[in-house]
Amino acid sequence: MCCFTPDRVDLSMNCCNVVHMTVSSTPTSLGAGQVLRGVPVVPGVRYAPVIRPGRPPAIEELDSGEQIGEEQRDSEASRFTAAASAVADRLRGRAALATGAASEVLAATAMLAQDRAWLGAAEKRIKEGTPAVRATAEAVAQFVDLFTKMGGLMAERVTDLRDIRDRVIAELSGLPEPGVPVPDHPAILCAEDLAPADTAGLDPALVVGLATTLGGPTSHTAIIARQLGIPCVVAVHGLDELAAGTHVLIDGTSGTIAVTPDPAEAAAAVEAAEAANAAMAGWTGPGATADGHPVAILANVQDGSAARAARETPAEGIGLFRTELCFLNRDTEPTVEEQAAIYGEVLDAFAGHKVVIRTLDAGSDKPLKFVGHPDEANPALGVRGIRIEAIQPDILERQLDAIALAAEQTGNAPWVMAPMIATPEEAKRFAARARRRGLVPGVMIEVPAAALLAERILDHVEFLSIGTNDLAQYTMAADRMSAELATLTDPWQPGVLALVAQTARAGASRGKPVGVCGEAAADPLLACVLAGLGITSLSAAAAAVTGVGAKLASVTLQQCRDAAAAVLTTASAADARAAALDVL
Incomplete structure (x- = not known):
């Protein structure tokens, strides 16, 4: 897969600006004034409260643990196939509405949702009496383990597989499709990792920053964040401890997240970055240095x-x-x-x-x-x-x-x-x-x-x-x-x-x-x-x-x-x- 970066560029902030900020009191499991560090992916500075994706229901809550009778197995297999097809169709629909990298990533995820390897593994379990919800979870776990051991670029598909699992299980259980909540105000989305379907559907006017615990500079999250122009930092140590609602300043240039900075100083940092962006927006080419090279x-x-x-x-x-x-x-x-x-x-x-x-x-x-x-x-x-x-x-x-x-x-x-x-x-x-x-x-x-x-x-x-x-x-x-x-x-x-x-x-x-x-x-x-x-x-x-x-x-x-x-x-x-x- 390939690499993108937005036109939002911050030239005014660096790590030192963030580290020396004073702080205000906002409830968080991290100490006020802490600075989390990760790998910078998409430049830009934003200040907003944290939101987090909702967690899908635990499999144990949806599965009684009992086996299904032989007379129910064909219908259960058909129910599973229909659920997987519905998920793939929705992903293809999103791909058709998206452009560029987002379209490509969503289309690839839709293909994975219909991949015969994991579908066959789930269907085999259902034919042996395992309910569809549990069969879905077990089949995906099998391939998550396989991809993780393979390493390399295949390991990237682990997040995609887990996302497909959650969507298929939600479809089987009559639950709303899992994903990122739509905020009613600008917010910074923090997560362990994000599936392509979640990242591609983000509204940059509302989700103004992205930070993940996992991922790298070329992960799906990073690729789509660049296309959308959302400041992004990945591989952030300690991010899982950051509570929803905490106000943070994300700096996608230095790769830092300042916890509960002083609101006035944070606003000034964002304003300075926006001013720099506005000055740069007037560039019309062609490419050359200031002295004409x-x-x-x-x-x-x-x-x-x-x-x-x-x-x-x-x-x-x-x-x-x-x-x-x-x-x-x-x-x-x-x-x-x-x-x-x-x-x-x-x-x-x-x-x-x-x-x-x-x-x-x-x-x-x-x-x-x-x-x-x-x-x-x-x-x-x-x-x-x-x-x-x-x-x-x-x-x-x-x-x-x-x-x-x-x-x-x-x-x-x-x-x-x-x-x-x-x-x-x-x-x-x-x-x-x-x-x-x-x-x-x-x-x-x-x-x-x-x-x-x-x-x-x-x-x-x-x-x-x-x-x-x-x-x-x-x-x-x-x-x-x-x-x-x-x-x-x-x-x-x-x-x-x-x-x-x-x-x-x-x-x-x-x-x-x-x-x-x-x-x-x-x-x-x-x-x-x-x-x-x-x-x-x-x-x-x-x-x-x-x-x-x-x-x-x-x-x-x-x-x-x-x-x-x-x-x-x-x-x-x-x-x-x-x-x-x-x-x-």
Whole structure:
């Protein structure tokens, strides 16, 4: 799954502002004046009371513990199937009404609600006499345990599975669908974790901040929060002790939550952040530093709708078109013509502008029904991205045919790049295929080996695009969905940025562009560091474009270079942020 950041950007607050605030008395299980710390995901400062999701009823309250007679088992199985179908239908309905990442995540969750593996496990239990409610809970528990042991990106689906369980059980029990309460005043939502269906349905005018105990910078909660523009902090230690009703100040830039700050000081902090946002909102592009050094500001999209929305921003083009969306909800592979129509919508939206299309990045947490993925102990290190070519080479051939057809039909010739490239030989093979169709070839740099061999890879392709989400995961040997390891997968990690710097130097030595399209590109402060490292383009969610461009326009290239040099001397993500703030 992919990364987004909003246009709400705070330049006025840092940890020190929060720590030294005075406090007022508000009932909470935490001491007044405490500051909770987590991983910053979406910038912004907000002050409001805490709300928490309601807890679903305990299974014990809904299940008598008795077995059902053989004569009831068929009807009980039918009742279960109908409940699961109703939940999946509602999720698909929400996906149809949503756009961009929210639509993609909801559609994937709807697919999981109809997955034959866990449904079959529940139906088997029902056929053996287990009531549907208990069978649902037991089947989901079985797969939660399996996914947790698998680790990697599969572990992310645990929250989704539990959410589906709660919704199916509510449907079976005639209870209201569980989820986040709708506040009647602006509030900050705090939870252990949030399911995609809950996050995608939030109203940013009412839920003005998000904080979770679990999750990482690339979790579903983080992805959708960026799209909605809601300041967000994840992996917050001690958050579970924060009581509903407590007034807090959330700072999505520094990753802090100040408990019961002085209301006047909190209001002043929010006002200062809003003033900074208003000043930045006037930026209209193109991307450049204050002294005129160009850095293209591009948008990440998933479909034509997202591309048309991005066209309303100052984005100069598309730096990452994720093509998985047209595959994920399909039992069969889309035809060349069907794919070309989807790609053509994006090319039409940015006619005459740069569009970079990434070939299919499936596998791991995004398996395709028609590929026949092998069972793997660690899917994140297995057959995903370009590696699908080894088991289904014709899928890539047809996708490249479709991209070429879309280019012919729209008159807009895109660049095309392959994900999960690890060796120069892989890059060479992909480039040859792309060039045969008149396409400009490039590759993603997500594997440390590719960053280390970037110069040799550039012997074969015309550009590189760094996916910092996976690059961080593989460099730090840390599951990017793990809350416990969220500080390791922070894109500010100096080890990750050292590889970014090496890749940028390779591009400069070969005279070829090197962009960033991962988490890092959506952080305005880090965007300046990336420019200082030599990155030539930054691609982020449409909502992040203005904030990133405006921040870049406020500093000189030398300041960016000085910040980059300072960051590369640090030993932790927190120190790297602090070093950049000192310079910028």
